[in-house]
Amino acid sequence: MPAADSLASPTLAELVPMLRAAGCVFAEDEAQLLLAEASSPAELFEWVERRVSGEPLEYIVGWAEFCGLRVTVDPGVFVPRRRTELLVSEAASLLRESLTPPGSSASAVVVDLCCGSGAVGLGLASRVSVRELHSADIDSAAVQCARRNLSPLGGYVHQGDLYAALPSRLKRQAQLIVANAPYVPTSVLPTMPPEARIYEQQISLDGGPDGLDLHRRVIEEASEWLDPAGHLVIETSERQAAGTVAIMVAAGLGARTVHSDELDGTVVVGTARA
Known part of the structure; x- marks a missing residue:
């Protein structure tokens, strides 16, 4: 040139x-x-x-479009994908339908695990008003990026390993837990597009041998943090959805799968059983 x-x-x-x-x-x-x-x-x-x-376009210009918003994305931080908009829309619907009836004030406590840039929390906050938003990630670069996106909204961003990052006062208080935890099987990582494989942190992609290691950990501890009427929403893939559902059922949660052809996205919604 x-x-x-x-x-x-x-x-x-x-x-x-x-x-x-x-x-x-x-x-x-x-x-x-x-x-x-x-x-x-x-x-x-x-x-x-x-x-x-x-190099990913989002790292070059410094932001990604997600849910119609500009989300700041720093180099190395997981770039929000359009398919994750399904996670946001399903979570927002749950809050609207069962947690914030029309005309009432918002009372929901929302937890976003493996938050990356904070895009999911930002998308939720743009659609539904919540009382407290707590986002967490183990990666320090992601935490710093998420704070830049969420602090103006009053969101809390914690650094640590899944639930260990959260204040203990949130136990049994979360009406909604959302997670876009890594779900790529380790053996598949070398076949991913170079933009992800080379430029994004492996910790934000690697889901273990079957891609469900983080799903197991998120689901197994969810009951300690969910309100009795709360919901857990996890992004997964069409191929792995049955595995995510099985883990939820084994943990005592009801589970259903939602898929969007338009977004090429899949989520599993878990609910407490009466």
């Missing part, structure tokens, strides 16, 4: 073929975004070089 200081900013027609040749499926959309966000031709050239080399 020519020196940035020797050329004017490239046009959309010039950028699209470059991005397409690098394997960008949505080359035109990405080119438009880079043109809109770059503050100078020099920055634009730098960003295009980074994108062509395979």
Whole structure:
């Protein structure tokens, strides 16, 4: 690529073929975004070089679109996927239907485990008003990123291993626990797209031999933290949904699977049994 200081900013027609040749499926959309966000031709050239080399677009511009919102995403932090919008919509529906009747004040305590950038909590807060939002992640970079996204909303972000990160006062208080815990089987990691495999932390992807190690831990301890009328919503895959359901049933929870073809997303909803 020519020196940035020797050329004017490239046009959309010039950028699209470059991005397409690098394997960008949505080359035109990405080119438009880079043109809109770059503050100078020099920055634009730098960003295009980074994108062509395979760096995720979200790390380059510093944010991802999720649930119609701009979510800050720092390098190395798990990039929110569109399929996870199903997790948000199902969780929001549960809060609307059973926790916050029309005309009443919000009273729900929500816990978001393996929160990454905090995108799920941010999406929920944009749809349903909750009394307390507690997000947690074991990765310090994710925690710092989530705090930037959630602190303006009054959300709490804790660092630690799943429930160990949470204040003990929340036991039996959560009306909703959501989790986009890693569920990629370890053996499948080498086949993932380079954007994820190279640039995202393995700890945010690796779900163990069958991809369900974190699901087991989240589900097994959920009853200690859920309100008796609470719900647990976990993102999974179509292939692994039956396994996630079986773990929930064995833990004494009712379970149902929700899938969206439009979002290519799958979640399992757990409820306490009477």
